[in-house]
Amino acid sequence: MLGHMGLSIGQVAERTGLSVHALRFYEKEGILAHQVHRGPGGRRVYTEQDLAWLRMCIMLRMSGMPVPEIRRYTDLVRQGDGNEPQRLDILKEHQERVRQQMAQLQECMDLITHKVSMYEDYVNSIDARAVAQ
Protein backbone atom coordinates (compact mmCIF):
# COMPACT_ATOMS: atom_id res chain seq x y z
CA MET A 1 0.00 0.00 0.00
CA LEU A 2 2.91 2.30 0.66
CA GLY A 3 4.56 1.26 -2.59
CA HIS A 4 8.18 1.98 -3.27
CA MET A 5 8.36 4.78 -0.73
CA GLY A 6 8.34 2.57 2.33
CA LEU A 7 7.10 -0.50 4.10
CA SER A 8 4.50 -0.89 6.81
CA ILE A 9 5.35 -2.74 9.99
CA GLY A 10 3.28 -5.66 8.75
CA GLN A 11 5.25 -5.88 5.54
CA VAL A 12 8.51 -5.76 7.43
CA ALA A 13 7.28 -8.47 9.73
CA GLU A 14 6.45 -10.59 6.73
CA ARG A 15 9.80 -9.99 5.04
CA THR A 16 11.93 -10.54 8.13
CA GLY A 17 10.00 -13.25 9.89
CA LEU A 18 9.84 -11.13 13.04
CA SER A 19 6.48 -10.38 14.65
CA VAL A 20 5.16 -6.84 14.68
CA HIS A 21 5.52 -7.04 18.45
CA ALA A 22 9.19 -7.87 18.10
CA LEU A 23 9.70 -5.01 15.67
CA ARG A 24 8.20 -2.49 18.08
CA PHE A 25 10.20 -4.06 20.89
CA TYR A 26 13.45 -3.72 18.95
CA GLU A 27 12.69 -0.11 18.25
CA LYS A 28 11.95 0.59 21.91
CA GLU A 29 15.20 -1.14 22.81
CA GLY A 30 17.03 1.22 20.50
CA ILE A 31 18.60 -1.31 18.18
CA LEU A 32 17.43 0.34 14.98
CA ALA A 33 20.21 2.41 13.48
CA HIS A 34 18.01 5.32 12.58
CA GLN A 35 14.69 6.48 13.91
CA VAL A 36 11.84 4.96 11.97
CA HIS A 37 9.92 7.55 9.97
CA ARG A 38 6.23 7.94 10.67
CA GLY A 39 3.53 8.22 8.01
CA PRO A 40 -0.05 9.48 8.28
CA GLY A 41 -1.75 8.46 11.50
CA GLY A 42 1.62 8.01 13.20
CA ARG A 43 2.28 4.73 11.43
CA ARG A 44 5.79 3.44 11.04
CA VAL A 45 7.27 3.59 7.57
CA TYR A 46 10.39 1.49 7.08
CA THR A 47 12.96 2.07 4.36
CA GLU A 48 15.00 -0.59 2.63
CA GLN A 49 17.92 0.53 4.76
CA ASP A 50 15.92 -0.11 7.92
CA LEU A 51 15.19 -3.56 6.55
CA ALA A 52 18.85 -4.21 5.81
CA TRP A 53 19.85 -3.15 9.30
CA LEU A 54 17.15 -5.33 10.79
CA ARG A 55 18.42 -8.30 8.86
CA MET A 56 21.84 -7.77 10.36
CA CYS A 57 20.34 -7.49 13.84
CA ILE A 58 18.53 -10.75 13.21
CA MET A 59 21.83 -12.39 12.37
CA LEU A 60 23.41 -11.05 15.51
CA ARG A 61 20.47 -12.23 17.62
CA MET A 62 20.42 -15.64 15.95
CA SER A 63 24.03 -16.08 16.84
CA GLY A 64 23.30 -15.19 20.44
CA MET A 65 24.30 -11.56 20.78
CA PRO A 66 22.20 -10.11 23.60
CA VAL A 67 19.98 -7.12 22.81
CA PRO A 68 21.96 -4.73 25.04
CA GLU A 69 25.14 -5.49 23.13
CA ILE A 70 23.43 -4.92 19.80
CA ARG A 71 22.35 -1.60 21.24
CA ARG A 72 25.93 -0.72 22.16
CA TYR A 73 26.98 -1.45 18.61
CA THR A 74 24.05 0.49 17.18
CA ASP A 75 24.87 3.45 19.41
CA LEU A 76 28.40 3.54 18.02
CA VAL A 77 27.11 3.49 14.47
CA ARG A 78 24.65 6.26 15.27
CA GLN A 79 27.44 8.38 16.73
CA GLY A 80 29.11 8.32 13.34
CA ASP A 81 32.72 8.16 12.20
CA GLY A 82 35.64 7.83 14.57
CA ASN A 83 34.69 4.87 16.71
CA GLU A 84 35.35 2.12 14.20
CA PRO A 85 37.92 0.41 16.46
CA GLN A 86 35.28 -0.01 19.17
CA ARG A 87 32.78 -1.41 16.69
CA LEU A 88 35.46 -3.80 15.53
CA ASP A 89 36.08 -4.89 19.12
CA ILE A 90 32.43 -5.75 19.64
CA LEU A 91 32.31 -7.70 16.40
CA LYS A 92 35.53 -9.59 17.10
CA GLU A 93 34.44 -10.54 20.58
CA HIS A 94 31.19 -11.82 19.24
CA GLN A 95 32.96 -13.66 16.45
CA GLU A 96 35.02 -15.47 19.03
CA ARG A 97 31.95 -16.45 21.02
CA VAL A 98 30.27 -17.76 17.90
CA ARG A 99 33.40 -19.73 17.05
CA GLN A 100 33.34 -21.36 20.48
CA GLN A 101 29.64 -22.04 20.26
CA MET A 102 30.13 -23.78 16.92
CA ALA A 103 32.95 -25.89 18.30
CA GLN A 104 30.76 -26.89 21.23
CA LEU A 105 27.89 -27.69 18.94
CA GLN A 106 30.16 -29.82 16.81
CA GLU A 107 31.19 -31.77 19.89
CA CYS A 108 27.54 -32.39 20.74
CA MET A 109 26.86 -33.33 17.15
CA ASP A 110 29.64 -35.92 17.24
CA LEU A 111 28.20 -37.54 20.34
CA ILE A 112 24.68 -37.54 18.95
CA THR A 113 25.83 -38.94 15.63
CA HIS A 114 27.68 -41.66 17.44
CA LYS A 115 24.61 -42.61 19.45
CA VAL A 116 22.39 -42.45 16.39
CA SER A 117 24.58 -44.86 14.51
CA MET A 118 24.71 -47.21 17.50
CA TYR A 119 20.94 -47.26 17.73
CA GLU A 120 20.61 -47.63 13.98
CA ASP A 121 22.86 -50.66 14.00
CA TYR A 122 20.92 -52.14 16.86
CA VAL A 123 17.50 -51.49 15.37
CA ASN A 124 18.66 -52.92 12.03
CA SER A 125 19.98 -56.05 13.67
CA ILE A 126 16.61 -56.56 15.34
CA ASP A 127 14.84 -56.11 12.03
CA ALA A 128 17.21 -58.56 10.35
CA ARG A 129 16.52 -61.16 12.99
CA ALA A 130 12.78 -60.68 12.56
CA VAL A 131 13.09 -61.16 8.82
CA ALA A 132 15.16 -64.32 9.29
CA GLN A 133 12.51 -65.97 11.37
Added chain:
Amino acid sequence: MLGHMGLSIGQVAERTGLSVHALRFYEKEGILAHQVHRGPGGRRVYTEQDLAWLRMCIMLRMSGMPVPEIRRYTDLVRQGDGNEPQRLDILKEHQERVRQQMAQLQECMDLITHKVSMYEDYVNSIDARAVAQ
Protein backbone atom coordinates in the same frame (compact mmCIF):
# COMPACT_ATOMS: atom_id res chain seq x y z
CA MET B 1 35.22 -38.27 51.37
CA LEU B 2 33.01 -40.97 49.92
CA GLY B 3 35.98 -42.53 48.16
CA HIS B 4 35.54 -44.95 45.30
CA MET B 5 32.03 -45.91 46.37
CA GLY B 6 30.38 -42.71 45.20
CA LEU B 7 30.41 -38.99 44.78
CA SER B 8 28.74 -36.27 46.77
CA ILE B 9 26.61 -33.68 45.02
CA GLY B 10 29.40 -31.16 45.52
CA GLN B 11 31.91 -33.41 43.82
CA VAL B 12 29.58 -34.00 40.91
CA ALA B 13 29.00 -30.26 40.62
CA GLU B 14 32.75 -29.75 40.49
CA ARG B 15 33.29 -32.47 37.88
CA THR B 16 30.42 -31.49 35.62
CA GLY B 17 30.46 -27.73 35.96
CA LEU B 18 26.81 -27.76 36.96
CA SER B 19 25.71 -26.11 40.19
CA VAL B 20 24.37 -28.21 43.04
CA HIS B 21 21.10 -26.40 42.47
CA ALA B 22 21.04 -27.49 38.85
CA LEU B 23 21.80 -31.08 39.86
CA ARG B 24 18.86 -31.19 42.26
CA PHE B 25 16.73 -29.48 39.63
CA TYR B 26 17.62 -32.09 37.02
CA GLU B 27 16.79 -34.86 39.42
CA LYS B 28 13.43 -33.30 40.24
CA GLU B 29 12.78 -32.96 36.52
CA GLY B 30 13.41 -36.66 36.15
CA ILE B 31 16.24 -36.54 33.68
CA LEU B 32 18.54 -38.85 35.61
CA ALA B 33 18.39 -42.34 34.19
CA HIS B 34 18.31 -44.05 37.54
CA GLN B 35 17.27 -42.86 40.95
CA VAL B 36 20.19 -41.39 42.84
CA HIS B 37 21.13 -43.51 45.81
CA ARG B 38 21.08 -41.90 49.25
CA GLY B 39 23.78 -42.21 51.85
CA PRO B 40 23.69 -41.52 55.60
CA GLY B 41 21.64 -38.47 56.45
CA GLY B 42 19.72 -38.74 53.22
CA ARG B 43 22.60 -37.39 51.18
CA ARG B 44 22.84 -38.09 47.47
CA VAL B 45 25.52 -40.52 46.39
CA TYR B 46 26.29 -40.48 42.69
CA THR B 47 27.92 -43.35 40.81
CA GLU B 48 30.21 -43.04 37.83
CA GLN B 49 27.28 -44.12 35.71
CA ASP B 50 25.20 -41.24 37.01
CA LEU B 51 28.07 -38.97 36.09
CA ALA B 52 28.29 -40.40 32.59
CA TRP B 53 24.57 -39.97 32.08
CA LEU B 54 24.78 -36.42 33.35
CA ARG B 55 27.52 -35.63 30.91
CA MET B 56 25.32 -36.80 28.09
CA CYS B 57 22.44 -34.69 29.39
CA ILE B 58 24.78 -31.72 29.46
CA MET B 59 25.61 -32.30 25.81
CA LEU B 60 21.94 -32.50 24.93
CA ARG B 61 21.20 -29.32 26.86
CA MET B 62 24.17 -27.49 25.36
CA SER B 63 22.89 -28.32 21.93
CA GLY B 64 19.48 -26.95 22.84
CA MET B 65 17.39 -29.98 23.67
CA PRO B 66 14.68 -28.83 26.09
CA VAL B 67 14.49 -30.49 29.49
CA PRO B 68 11.08 -32.10 28.79
CA GLU B 69 12.47 -33.82 25.72
CA ILE B 70 15.46 -35.10 27.63
CA ARG B 71 12.95 -36.49 30.10
CA ARG B 72 11.05 -38.26 27.33
CA TYR B 73 14.30 -39.88 26.22
CA THR B 74 15.23 -40.76 29.78
CA ASP B 75 11.83 -42.29 30.36
CA LEU B 76 12.31 -44.56 27.36
CA VAL B 77 15.69 -45.67 28.63
CA ARG B 78 14.24 -46.32 32.08
CA GLN B 79 11.50 -48.46 30.55
CA GLY B 80 14.16 -50.80 29.22
CA ASP B 81 14.53 -52.79 26.04
CA GLY B 82 12.06 -52.66 23.20
CA ASN B 83 11.66 -48.97 22.54
CA GLU B 84 14.96 -48.36 20.76
CA PRO B 85 13.24 -47.11 17.60
CA GLN B 86 11.55 -44.33 19.59
CA ARG B 87 14.82 -43.36 21.22
CA LEU B 88 16.39 -43.27 17.79
CA ASP B 89 13.60 -40.98 16.57
CA ILE B 90 14.24 -38.49 19.34
CA LEU B 91 17.96 -38.50 18.67
CA LYS B 92 17.56 -38.15 14.91
CA GLU B 93 15.13 -35.27 15.26
CA HIS B 94 17.51 -33.53 17.56
CA GLN B 95 20.41 -34.24 15.27
CA GLU B 96 18.54 -32.53 12.47
CA ARG B 97 17.84 -29.49 14.62
CA VAL B 98 21.49 -29.25 15.60
CA ARG B 99 22.48 -29.54 11.96
CA GLN B 100 20.21 -26.63 11.08
CA GLN B 101 21.44 -24.60 14.00
CA MET B 102 25.02 -25.09 12.88
CA ALA B 103 24.19 -24.05 9.34
CA GLN B 104 22.49 -20.94 10.67
CA LEU B 105 25.41 -20.16 12.89
CA GLN B 106 27.77 -20.57 9.96
CA GLU B 107 25.72 -18.05 8.00
CA CYS B 108 25.97 -15.58 10.86
CA MET B 109 29.65 -16.28 11.15
CA ASP B 110 30.16 -15.49 7.48
CA LEU B 111 28.43 -12.15 7.83
CA ILE B 112 30.35 -11.25 10.97
CA THR B 113 33.65 -12.28 9.43
CA HIS B 114 32.88 -10.16 6.43
CA LYS B 115 32.12 -7.13 8.56
CA VAL B 116 35.17 -7.73 10.73
CA SER B 117 37.46 -7.75 7.73
CA MET B 118 35.83 -4.61 6.36
CA TYR B 119 36.39 -2.81 9.63
CA GLU B 120 39.92 -4.14 9.91
CA ASP B 121 40.78 -2.83 6.48
CA TYR B 122 39.29 0.51 7.33
CA VAL B 123 40.99 0.81 10.72
CA ASN B 124 44.31 -0.20 9.19
CA SER B 125 43.98 2.39 6.45
CA ILE B 126 43.41 5.05 9.09
CA ASP B 127 46.48 3.89 11.00
CA ALA B 128 48.53 3.89 7.85
CA ARG B 129 47.52 7.46 7.09
CA ALA B 130 48.40 8.50 10.63
CA VAL B 131 51.86 6.94 10.31
CA ALA B 132 52.44 8.63 6.96
CA GLN B 133 51.94 12.04 8.45
Added chain:
DNA sequence: CTACGAAGTAGAGCCGACTCTAGGTCAAGA
Protein backbone atom coordinates in the same frame (compact mmCIF):
# COMPACT_ATOMS: atom_id res chain seq x y z
C1' DC C 1 29.99 -26.55 73.63
C1' DT C 2 30.10 -24.00 69.56
C1' DA C 3 30.79 -23.15 65.17
C1' DC C 4 31.36 -24.45 60.49
C1' DG C 5 30.60 -26.44 56.13
C1' DA C 6 28.18 -29.30 53.29
C1' DA C 7 24.28 -31.37 52.70
C1' DG C 8 18.83 -31.68 52.75
C1' DT C 9 13.69 -29.75 51.37
C1' DA C 10 10.16 -26.64 49.59
C1' DG C 11 9.19 -23.05 47.22
C1' DA C 12 10.02 -18.15 45.67
C1' DG C 13 12.61 -15.19 42.50
C1' DC C 14 15.12 -13.82 38.37
C1' DC C 15 16.38 -12.90 33.59
C1' DG C 16 16.03 -12.27 28.72
C1' DA C 17 13.33 -11.83 24.90
C1' DC C 18 9.61 -11.59 23.50
C1' DT C 19 4.24 -11.92 23.45
C1' DC C 20 -0.03 -10.46 24.52
C1' DT C 21 -3.85 -7.38 26.28
C1' DA C 22 -6.56 -3.32 26.61
C1' DG C 23 -8.18 0.41 24.67
C1' DG C 24 -7.93 3.60 20.87
C1' DT C 25 -7.38 5.76 15.73
C1' DC C 26 -8.22 5.49 11.02
C1' DA C 27 -9.36 4.14 6.08
C1' DA C 28 -11.62 1.25 2.96
C1' DG C 29 -15.28 -1.98 1.63
C1' DA C 30 -20.27 -4.07 1.98
Added chain:
DNA sequence: TCTTGACCTAGAGTCGGCTCTACTTCGTAG
Protein backbone atom coordinates in the same frame (compact mmCIF):
# COMPACT_ATOMS: atom_id res chain seq x y z
C1' DT D 1 -23.48 3.22 8.57
C1' DC D 2 -21.12 -0.35 10.26
C1' DT D 3 -17.58 -3.53 10.34
C1' DT D 4 -13.07 -5.09 9.53
C1' DG D 5 -8.38 -5.02 9.76
C1' DA D 6 -4.01 -2.91 10.26
C1' DC D 7 -1.97 0.06 12.96
C1' DC D 8 -0.93 2.87 17.52
C1' DT D 9 0.70 3.09 22.94
C1' DA D 10 1.61 1.53 27.53
C1' DG D 11 2.24 -1.86 30.22
C1' DA D 12 1.33 -6.68 31.96
C1' DG D 13 2.24 -11.62 31.28
C1' DT D 14 4.81 -15.80 29.78
C1' DC D 15 8.33 -19.29 29.49
C1' DG D 16 12.46 -21.94 30.25
C1' DG D 17 16.06 -22.90 33.03
C1' DC D 18 18.00 -22.30 36.44
C1' DT D 19 19.24 -19.66 41.04
C1' DC D 20 18.45 -18.31 45.43
C1' DT D 21 16.27 -18.14 50.13
C1' DA D 22 14.86 -19.97 54.45
C1' DC D 23 15.26 -23.12 57.43
C1' DT D 24 16.96 -27.83 59.09
C1' DT D 25 20.22 -31.58 59.95
C1' DC D 26 24.57 -33.63 60.23
C1' DG D 27 29.58 -34.67 61.30
C1' DT D 28 33.78 -32.92 62.39
C1' DA D 29 37.38 -29.36 64.08
C1' DG D 30 38.69 -25.95 67.53
